[in-house]
Amino acid sequence: MGSRGNPGGDRPPATTSLARVIDIKFLRENPDAVKASQRARGEDETVVDKILDADKARRSSLSEFEQLRSQQKSVSKNVGAVMGRLNKAKKAGEDVTALEAEAEQARTEAAALAARVKELDAAADTEGETFNQLMRQVGNIVVDGVPAGGEENFRTIEERGAKPTFDFEPLDHLALGELLGAIDMERGAKVSGSRFYYLKGVGAQLSQALMAYCQQIAREEGLTGLVVPNLVLRRTMAGAGFIDSHADEVYLLEADDLFLTGTSEVALAGYHADEILDLSNGPLRYTATSTCYRREAGSYGKDTRGIFRVHQFNKTEMFVYCRPEDAEAEHDRLLTIEKRVLDGLELPYRIIDVAAGDLGGPAARKFDCEAWVPTQETYRELTSTSNCTTYQARRLGVRYRGADGKPEIAATLNGTMLTDTRPIVALLENHQQADGSVKVPAALQPFMGTDVLKPV
Numbered sequence: 001m002g003s004r005g006n007p008g009g010d011r012p013p014a015t016t017s018l019a020r021v022i023d024i025k026f027l028r029e030n031p032d033a034v035k036a037s038q039r040a041r042g043e044d045e046t047v048v049d050k051i052l053d054a055d056k057a058r059r060s061s062l063s064e065f066e067q068l069r070s071q072q073k074s075v076s077k078n079v080g081a082v083m084g085r086l087n088k089a090k091k092a093g094e095d096v097t098a099l100e101a102e103a104e105q106a107r108t109e110a111a112a113l114a115a116r117v118k119e120l121d122a123a124a125d126t127e128g129e130t131f132n133q134l135m136r137q138v139g140n141i142v143v144d145g146v147p148a149g150g151e152e153n154f155r156t157i158e159e160r161g162a163k164p165t166f167d168f169e170p171l172d173h174l175a176l177g178e179l180l181g182a183i184d185m186e187r188g189a190k191v192s193g194s195r196f197y198y199l200k201g202v203g204a205q206l207s208q209a210l211m212a213y214c215q216q217i218a219r220e221e222g223l224t225g226l227v228v229p230n231l232v233l234r235r236t237m238a239g240a241g242f243i244d245s246h247a248d249e250v251y252l253l254e255a256d257d258l259f260l261t262g263t264s265e266v267a268l269a270g271y272h273a274d275e276i277l278d279l280s281n282g283p284l285r286y287t288a289t290s291t292c293y294r295r296e297a298g299s300y301g302k303d304t305r306g307i308f309r310v311h312q313f314n315k316t317e318m319f320v321y322c323r324p325e326d327a328e329a330e331h332d333r334l335l336t337i338e339k340r341v342l343d344g345l346e347l348p349y350r351i352i353d354v355a356a357g358d359l360g361g362p363a364a365r366k367f368d369c370e371a372w373v374p375t376q377e378t379y380r381e382l383t384s385t386s387n388c389t390t391y392q393a394r395r396l397g398v399r400y401r402g403a404d405g406k407p408e409i410a411a412t413l414n415g416t417m418l419t420d421t422r423p424i425v426a427l428l429e430n431h432q433q434a435d436g437s438v439k440v441p442a443a444l445q446p447f448m449g450t451d452v453l454k455p456v
Contacts, residue, residue: 022138022391023409027051037141040148040356044137051134058127065120068113075110136244140391142356143328143365153355154368160339161348163372168434172375173425174306177203179436181456182424183307194304195296195311199420202453206427207314207420209447211289214316214341214417218287221337223318228267228288231258236270239396241362241388248297264288265414268319274397276407283322283330287417289314307421308380316417318385321398327387327411334385334415335367341417342382344443347426348372350379362388371426382422385415 027034031048038045086099147155177183182203188196199207218225237243237259242250251260261267268286277284292315303309318337320330335351342349354366363386370379390409393399399407431439438453445451 022135022141023394024055024135026141027138028055034138034141037356038138040142040146041139041359042148042150042357043139047134047137051131051138054127054131054134058124058131061120061124061127065117065124068117068120071113075106075113139359139361140364140389142359143387143389145353146359146365147353147355148357149355150357151355153357154352155355157351157353157367159348159350160343161346161372163348164374164430166374166432166434170374170429170432171436172306173308173373173428176428176432176436176438177306177424179455180428180438180453182206182428182453185306192311195309197307197310199307199424201456202448203424205448206424206444209444210418210420210423211314211316212447213344213444215287215289217337217341217344218316218318218417221285223285223287226268226271226286226288228264228271228290230261230267230290230293231256232261232266232270233258236273236396237261237266239273240266240269240392241360241395242266244361249295251293251295260293261290262292262294263315263414263416264290264292264317265319268317268414269392269412270396271319272321272396272398275399277321277398277400277410279321279323279400279410283320283326286319287316288319289316292419306425308425310421313419313421315419318415318417320413321393321400321410322413323400324390324409324411327389327413330411330413331365331367331385331387334413335369338369338383338385338415338417342369342371344441345423345427346441346443347382347423347430349382354384359386362386362391364389364391371423372430373426374429380422380425382426383416383418386413388412388414 022034027048031052035045035048038048083103086096086103089096089099147153171179174183174185180203181201182199184198184200188198215225231253234243234257237250242259242262250262252258253260259266267290268288271286272284291312293312296309296311299309307313318334320334322330339351349369349371352368352370354363354368359366366384366386368381369383371382372378373380389411392412393410398410398412400410402408427441428438431441433439433452436455440448440451440453442451
C-alpha cells in the first residue's frame with residue numbers, strides 16, 4: 001500500500017506518492033498559511049480542512065493497522081505453540097480435549113484478527129487515496145509579497161529599454177517575415193495544420209542564432225549544458241507538475257505512455273530524480289536547448305496570426321537545484337541572466353511579478369519578462385523564471401544532505417533564456433525600418449553574419 005510505512009513522516013521518496021507536492025507537516029502546523037496561499041491563488045481554501053480530516057483518518061487507520069498487525073504476529077506464534085503442544089499430546093496418547101478447545105479458540109481469534117487487519121488495510125488504502133486526491137488540489141505555497149489575484153493583477157517591477165517610434169506605418173512580424181522570406185505559415189498549415197509554420201532563410205538563421213546566443217551566455221554564466229530527452233515518462237511529467245492541471249495542454253503518445261515535453265524544464269527536473277545531491281559546493285545549475293511541444297488547448301482564436309502562439313518551437317531553458325534557503329537568491333540570479341539576454345537584443349520590455357492565480361501549481365513565485373510588440377501596442381511574455389521551492393523535488397525524490405548529514409528536500413528553479421519564435425516577433429517589429437529591412441542587434445551579428453536583414 002503506497003501510503004503506508006511512514007504515516008507521520010514528511011519525506012518519503014516522492015515518486016511513491018505524487019500527492020506530496022507540499023510538506024504535510026507544514027500543512028498540519030500552518031493550516032492558516034496554506035489557506036491564505038489558496039485564497040491568493042483564487043482557489044478553494046476549504047480543501048485544507050478536508051486534507052487535515054483525511055490525514056487524521058488515514059493516520060488513525062494506519063496506527064490501528066500497525067498495532068493489530070503486531071498483535072497478529074503474537075497470536076500467530078500462540079497458535080503455533082498451541083498446535084505444537086496439541087500434536088505432541090496426540091503422539092503421547094494423552095487426552096487432548098482441552099488442548100483442541102484451546103487450539104480452536106486460538107485459530108478463531110487469529111482469523112478474526114486477520115479479517116480486521118485486512119479491513120484496516122483496505123480502509124487505509126481508500127483513505128490514503130482520498131488524502132492524495134485532496135493534496136493534489138493544493139498548489140505550491142506562494143512566497144510572501146506575491147500579488148493576489150489573477151492574470152491581470154500582476155505588479156510591474158521595472159521597465160527597460162525605449163519603445164521605438166516610427167515615422168512610417170509599422171508592419172507586424174508576419175508581414176515583415178514574408179517580406180524577408182523568413183516565415184512561411186501557408187506551407188506549415190499544409191503540412192501539419194494550424195499553428196505550425198516554416199522558418200526559412202534568415203528566419204532559420206535567426207532561430208539558430210538566438211539559441212547559440214543563449215548557449216554562449218549560459219557558458220559564461222557557469223551553467224552546465226545538457227542535451228535532454230523530449231519524451232518523458234508519466235511519473236516525470238507528473239513530478240514536474242505538468243499533468244495535474246495542465247493535462248489538456250500536453251501531447252501524449254498513448255501507445256507508449258510517453259509525453260512530449262513543452263519545455264526542457266521537465267527533463268531537467270527529472271535528471272536527479274530519486275537522488276541525494278552534493279550541494280556542499282553550491283547549487284547545481286543546468287541549461288538545455290530543446291524542441292518543445294504544446295497543444296495550446298483553450299487558446300482557440302488567440303494569436304492566430306503569425307508565430308507568437310504555436311504548437312512547436314525551440315527553447316533554451318535554465319534549471320537550478322539548491323538548498324531551500326538559497327532559492328530566493330538563485331531566483332534573482334536567473335532573472336538577472338534573463339535581463340542580460342534581453343538587453344543584448346536591444347528590446348524594450350518590462351518585468352512583472354506574476355499574480356498568485358497565474359502562477360501554475362509548481363511555482364511559489366514567478367517573474368515574467370514581457371517585450372513590447374509595437375503593432376499590438378502591448379507587452380507580451382518572452383521569458384519567465386519560477387521559484388518552485390520544494391514542490392517538484394518532493395514529488396521527484398530529489399534530496400541533499402543537510403548540515404547534520406540527514407537527507408533534506410531540495411529546491412528547484414527554472415528560467416527561460418529564450419524561445420526562438422516569440423523573440424523573432426519582437427525583434428522584427430521593434431527593429432524594422434521604413435524599407436521593410438530589419439536591423440540586427442549587435443549581440444546577434446556574430447551569429448547572423450550581417451547587421452541588417454533585407455527584403456528578398
